[in-house]
Amino acid sequence: MGWSFKDPLATLSDDETTEKNKKLWERELLGGLTEDNNPVPVPVVWLVLLTVITAFLVTFPLWGQRPTAELFLPYVQAMQNPEVMNAKNDDEAMKAIEKIVSQDPNANHALLERHPVSMDDLRMIGPQIEALKAHNEHLGDYTVVGPNVVIANFEGNYRPDGSRIRQQPWWDKGYTIDLFYLSYFFLAVFLMIKRLPPTTWQPRHGHVED
Amino acid sequence: MFKYLLAKNEDIPHGASAVYWGFSAIVWFVIGTGLGSFNAAKLAFPDFVTGYEFLAFGHMRQVHVHAVIFGWISMAFGMAMMYITPALGNTRLWSEKLGLWNAFLWNIGLSLGLVVLWAGMTSGREYSDFPWFIDLYIITFMVVPLGVNVWMTIINRRTQGIYTTNWFFGAATFMLAIVFTVGNLPEFFHLTGLTEAYLTWWFAHNVLGLWITPVAAAIAYYTIPKVTGNPLYSHRIGHLHFWSVVVFYSTPAAHHLMSAPLPEWLKSFASVEGVLILVPAIAFVSNILLTMQGKWNMFVENIEVRFTVTGCLMAIPLNMQGGFQQTRAINWYIHGTGWIVAHAHLALLGFSTFLEAAAVYLGLQSMMRRKLYSLTLANIHFWLLLIGFTTYWVSMTIAGLIQGAGKIYEVPYIDVVIAEHPYMIARWIGGTLVFVGNCFWLYNMWMTARAGTEVPQGRMPHELAYER
Numbered sequence: 039m040g041w042s043f044k045d046p047l048a049t050l051s052d053d054e055t056t057e058k059n060k061k062l063w064e065r066e067l068l069g070g071l072t073e074d075n076n077p078v079p080v081p082v083v084w085l086v087l088l089t090v091i092t093a094f095l096v097t098f099p100l101w102g103q104r105p106t107a108e109l110f111l112p113y114v115q116a117m118q119n120p121e122v123m124n125a126k127n128d129d130e131a132m133k134a135i136e137k138i139v140s141q142d143p144n145a146n147h148a149l150l151e152r153h154p155v156s157m158d159d160l161r162m163i164g165p166q167i168e169a170l171k172a173h174n175e176h177l178g179d180y181t182v183v184g185p186n187v188v189i190a191n192f193e194g195n196y197r198p199d200g201s202r203i204r205q206q207p208w209w210d211k212g213y214t215i216d217l218f219y220l221s222y223f224f225l226a227v228f229l230m231i232k233r234l235p236p237t238t239w240q241p242r243h244g245h246v247e248d
Numbered sequence: 249m250f251k252y253l254l255a256k257n258e259d260i261p262h263g264a265s266a267v268y269w270g271f272s273a274i275v276w277f278v279i280g281t282g283l284g285s286f287n288a289a290k291l292a293f294p295d296f297v298t299g300y301e302f303l304a305f306g307h308m309r310q311v312h313v314h315a316v317i318f319g320w321i322s323m324a325f326g327m328a329m330m331y332i333t334p335a336l337g338n339t340r341l342w343s344e345k346l347g348l349w350n351a352f353l354w355n356i357g358l359s360l361g362l363v364v365l366w367a368g369m370t371s372g373r374e375y376s377d378f379p380w381f382i383d384l385y386i387i388t389f390m391v392v393p394l395g396v397n398v399w400m401t402i403i404n405r406r407t408q409g410i411y412t413t414n415w416f417f418g419a420a421t422f423m424l425a426i427v428f429t430v431g432n433l434p435e436f437f438h439l440t441g442l443t444e445a446y447l448t449w450w451f452a453h454n455v456l457g458l459w460i461t462p463v464a465a466a467i468a469y470y471t472i473p474k475v476t477g478n479p480l481y482s483h484r485i486g487h488l489h490f491w492s493v494v495v496f497y498s499t500p501a502a503h504h505l506m507s508a509p510l511p512e513w514l515k516s517f518a519s520v521e522g523v524l525i526l527v528p529a530i531a532f533v534s535n536i537l538l539t540m541q542g543k544w545n546m547f548v549e550n551i552e553v554r555f556t557v558t559g560c561l562m563a564i565p566l567n568m569q570g571g572f573q574q575t576r577a578i579n580w581y582i583h584g585t586g587w588i589v590a591h592a593h594l595a596l597l598g599f600s601t602f603l604e605a606a607a608v609y610l611g612l613q614s615m616m617r618r619k620l621y622s623l624t625l626a627n628i629h630f631w632l633l634l635i636g637f638t639t640y641w642v643s644m645t646i647a648g649l650i651q652g653a654g655k656i657y658e659v660p661y662i663d664v665v666i667a668e669h670p671y672m673i674a675r676w677i678g679g680t681l682v683f684v685g686n687c688f689w690l691y692n693m694w695m696t697a698r699a700g701t702e703v704p705q706g707r708m709p710h711e712l713a714y715e716r
Contacts, residue, residue, distance in 0.1 A: 068411040069335035071470070072479040078488060078531075079538070085530050086488075089571075093523035097516060097575050192512065212516030219521070223495045230491070231484040243479060 048236040056235045063235070064245040072244075077237040090220060094213065099206040105153040106205070107167045107187050108177035112138075112145040113155065114164040128157035135160075153182075163187050179204035253352060257345040263615030265347025267697075269327035270612045272355055273604075274690050276319025281683040283312040288676035292669075302366050310365045310377045316596060317375075317455070318358050318386075324604035325463045326351065329398050329417050331611045332470050336414050337405025346397050353389040357382070371435050373444065375452040380435040383428070391428055395421035412486040416466030419494065423458040427451060442509065449504035456595060457497030457525070464559070464600035465489065465532045467607040471556045472539050475610065475710050476546055481538035489531035496524040503574035507583060515576075522574040529567035536560045550710055551626045552606040558634065559602030566591075566599045581656060586668070587648025590641050597637050597682065605633070605689075612693055613709035618700030623714040625692040632685030639678030647671035 040052035049056060063075070116122060116138040125131035139145050155163075166187040170177060179201070181190045194203035249268050252260045287308050289296050297303050326347075334341045341347055361382040364370075370377045378386070398421045402414055410418075431451025434444040473480050480486065502510050502518035537560065540546075546553040569591050572578055582588065613620055620626060647668040654664035703709050 062408055066407055066409055067338070068407055068409060069332075069338060069474075071336065071411055071473045073412070073473075073483040073486070074479045074481055076482040076484070076538075078482065078484050079534065082485070082488075082530055082534050086527050089524060089526045089530065093520045093526075093571075096523060096572065096577065097519040099512075099516070099576055194512075206512060210513040210516050212513035212518075213520065215513075215517045216520040219495060219499070220524075223491060227488055227491050230487045234484065237484075241479075 046232060049234065050229065050232040060235050060239065060241070063241045064243065067244065072241070075235060075237055075240055098208050104181040104183060105149065106178050107170060107180040107182060109146055109149055109153065110155065110163060110182060111167060111171070111177055112142050113160055114167045117160060117164055132157050176201060252348055257343055260344040260348065262340060262344070263331055265341065265344050265351060266327050266330035266611055266615045268348055268351045269323050269330055270608050271693065272351055273320055273323035273327055273608060274693055276315055276323055278686045278690050280312060280315035280320050281679065281686050283308060283315055285676065285680045285683045287312055288679045292672040292676040301368070307366055307368055310370060311362050313375070314365065314377065315362060321460055321596060321600060321604060323351070323354060324608050326354065326394055327611055328467050328604070328607040329394065331615055333398050333401045333414055333417055336411040336470070337401060337407055339401065339404060339406045342397050342400035342404055346393055350390070350393040350397065357385045357390055373434065373448040375455060376432055376435070376448060380432070383432040383435055387425065387428055391425050395425055412480065412490070413466040413470045415490050416462045420459055420463045427454040427458055431455070445505060445508060446502070446510065450501045453501030453504055454498065460596065460600050462493050464603040467603050468536050468556050468560055471552055471606050471610060472536055475550060475552050476540065476543040478539050478541065478543055481535050485531050485535040489528050489535065492527040492531060496521045496527060506574065506576060506579045519575055523571045526567050526571045529563050533560055533563050551623065551630065552610045552710065554630060555602045555606035555609065559599050559606070562594060562598040562602065566594045569594065581652045582648060585648040585651035585655065586644045587652065590644035590648055593637070593644070594641055598641065612696065613703070616697055616700070617703045618696050619703055619709050619712050620714065621692050621695035621700050625688050629685045629689040629692065632681045632688070636678045636681030636685060639681065640675050643671040643674035643678065
């Protein structure tokens with residue numbers, strides 16, 4: 039059971055162990071069944087890596103979340119702009135708001151595009167968002183559900199001021215544990231398969247040396 | 249078969265217990281799918297058989313689920329273990345007598361459990377519906393003896409190495425004992441609330457992930473090389489498959505409760521692991537399909553290979569669904585809909601059933617040393633199973649998407665019920681086709697035992713030509 043680190047990508051076993059394994063592999067018929075020593079095919083390796091990357095990307099809580107009060111604050115603030123207040127109708131007012139907000143570097147344009155609202159919506163949620171802002175509430179902790187602005191259904195860590203974070207982080211300790219799991223999985227499988235004879239060798243099944 | 253229960257172990261013919269397990273499995277499959285067809289009829293035609301409490305859907309659904317999981321699937325697994333484990337170790341089963349008693353007590357325990365469920369005595373927890381005294385019986389007289397027989401056979405093998413299939417058999421029987429005991433703790437200690445919900449889905453997740461999925465795959469690792477005569481393509485991919493099942497499937501299972509007030513980090517952890525079940529799936533499918541190289545004609549000509557490869561191919565949509573449907577972005581839409589019912593049937597009636605059916609076909613012929621009575625009946629069985637299952641799966645998937653849309657857009661419930669009615673009828677037709685196919689199968693295997701051509705010593709059943 040000797041180890042060798044001369045060529046770890048080929049095998050981690052020393053020559054004596056490799057020879058012993060080869061003989062056993064060729065001699066032994068497991069109920070008439072045999073196994074080949076083919077490498078894990080390259081497309082399979084790529085698929086596994088793609089799966090790992092996808093597993094993280096697709097589970098980050100960035101999708102499917104409700105919009106926050108913070109997201110619509112630039113819209114609500116723009117409602118007080120004279121251009122908006124003097125608009126002939128709601129359509130013009132909304133266009134004016136979108137034009138003003140489009141020049142605001144702090145607005146989250148990508149999310150606003152995915153959560154379109156009308157002037158009627160803004161008339162309902164606007165006063166609620168302004169009231170929260172007047173009380174110095176963390177607007178990101180409030181979600182907009184239809185005509186209502188409500189505290190988000192998520193309980194995170196406490197801030198120094200005693201309030202609780204109610205925004206789902208894009209990374210949490212669950213993902214850190216996943217990294218730990220993946221690390222030891224890949225390490226264990228690597229060690230396991232690299233202890234076998236190198237893939238350049240294929241067994242001649244049923245072959246018994248004198 | 250019963251006469252061997254009191255015989256000495258050395259007087260019991262080799263393979264007797266496998267035959268007992270195998271026929272029990274088929275009978276439970278007929279019963280389980282018959283109950284499924286009955287239940288589906290109640291959903292398609294609401295006035296069908298009303299007025300009897302014990303025939304109400306709420307009672308019958310649990311009986312159907314447990315007859316299929318513990319009767320058909322688990323007894324087919326037991327059958328496979330009784331003949332494959334010793335074969336791969338070039339030895340005999342450690343105890344044929346224990347195997348026979350195990351199957352006998354399995355049938356008694358399951359019958360008792362189903363009667364109890366029928367009577368309305370239930371834990372009320374999906375997939376672990378049995379009350380505590382049935383759970384204790386299952387652990388003591390069903391799960392542990394099976395594990396002991398498998399482990400002792402592996403320990404007493406006459407080979408130095410252990411073939412891939414036996415890694416899975418050994419690990420799965422060990423893990424099942426743990427999963428069943430821990431998963432039923434709410435029943436033993438009256439745990440309630442979120443703890444109960446969490447352990448309920450930990451059990452449901454792992455009974456699929458650490459019992460049904462790995463054992464079904466292990467069977468394919470035996471069937472394909474055995475029947476085709478090809479070596480397993482890669483021992484290394486076997487390692488990748490085995491360890492990825494152990495690592496990624498055994499995790500918290502919180503992704504079954506994405507809408508529950510569990511810690512979000514636990515859901516994040518479980519959700520990533522949920523997608524990673526694609527790793528064992530990729531390994532399994534690639535290894536089996538590459539083993540088929542040069543023998544693809546057998547996919548058409550050989551019934552065991554056809555069942556196995558079809559089941560193997562079903563692992564692709566199964567794991568694509570399973571991997572992604574639990575993520576936050578998708579789960580909010582399909583959770584609690586018929587989509588999940590369709591997915592569960594893809595796992596149990598599609599993927600695993602096709603692999604087990606191959607093992608039972610091959611095992612019964614090998615152990616009884618009788619050639620299959622009728623290839624025509626076997627073909628009818630295959631096509632009824634495939635068409636019936638596909639009809640069921642597609643119709644329930646569509647019904648699930650309708651329910652999801654109805655849920656999100658707050659469509660009145662009765663409108664959703666009306667919209668999905670045609671799919672409920674299709675579901676019943678599909679399920680009934682499966683039931684009819686299984687009746688053909690039971691007859692075919694019964695006739696194989698009574699009138700199948702004798703297979704000479706040293707030959708495999710599939711090497712002989714069919715006579716009918």
